[in-house]
Amino acid sequence: xxxxxxxxxxxxxxxxxxxxxxxxxxxxxxxxxxxxxxxxxxxxxxxxxxxxxxxxxxxxxxxxxxxxxxxxxxxxxxxxxxxxxxxxxxxxxxxxxxxxxxxxxxxxxxxxxxxxxxxxxxxxxxxxxxxxxxxxxxxxxxxxxxxxxxxxxxxxxxxxxxxxxxxxxxxxxxxxxxxx
Numbered sequence: 607x608x609x610x611x612x613x614x615x616x617x618x619x620x621x622x623x624x625x626x627x628x629x630x631x632x633x634x635x636x637x638x639x640x641x642x643x644x645x646x647x648x649x650x651x652x653x654x655x656x657x658x659x660x661x662x663x664x665x666x667x668x669x670x671x672x673x674x675x676x677x678x679x680x681x682x683x684x685x686x687x688x689x690x691x692x693x694x695x696x697x698x699x700x701x702x703x704x705x706x707x708x709x710x711x712x713x714x715x716x717x718x719x720x721x722x723x724x725x726x727x728x729x730x731x732x733x734x735x736x737x738x739x740x741x742x743x744x745x746x747x748x749x750x751x752x753x754x755x756x757x758x759x760x761x762x763x764x765x766x767x768x769x770x771x772x773x774x775x776x777x778x779x780x781x782x783x784x785x786x
Contacts, residue, residue: 609763612729616720619756620656628754629659631777636660636750637667639773639780640714645748646670649683649715652690654697658752660716672712674739675699681739682706714748715740717771721757726770726783729762740769750775751783 607615640648640663649672653659664671664686674681676693684700684707691701717736719728728751730736740749751771755778764770774781 609729609732612762613720613732616729616757617656620720620754623656623754623756625656625658628777629653630662632658632752632775633660633662633666635777635779636663636716636752636775639750639775640667640669643748645713647711647713648672649674649712650686651716651718652697652699653718654695657718658754660752663716672707673700674735675702675704676735677702679733679735679738681735683709683712709739709743709747712743712747714750715743716775717749717751719751719753721759721762722751722753722771722774723759723762724774724784725761726751726772726774727762727764727768728771734767737767737769740771741767748772750780752776 647670650660671686672683673686675684684704688704689701690698693699719730721729749771750773752775755776772783774783
């Protein structure tokens, strides 16, 4: 199966999952994982559609949180709380006049995806925002892909420019991606 077929399959699977329940379980695991590492600066994402929602992490784990804004095919980092506006795809993002911070301030980046494989490769929506963003991060910044166990696959097709995450978080826990 190619990426377009995998995207259709993943969206169909995800739409049948109990996303609020899985998000709550995932956030509990994430809170413990981040606390064990003393992580204080975390980039969330604004869930939309049937994505797992990391927003509940803010109530479980005290830290400084940030949200990305898509601008000219790049992701900018903005501290929370801030004024939010709706992106043309339907998710909420920081308003254009919100102050930015450099990505180097981050200690962890939570990464959405339609599916992930055990090596940390991500099936995204095909625009490349996160691949471009992840490529510029310092190696010390933890990257964590959020997905349901039902969407964690043995292997996904990936291109040379795709950037895998280092950890995978599901409703069953957080684990290191396999290094091959």
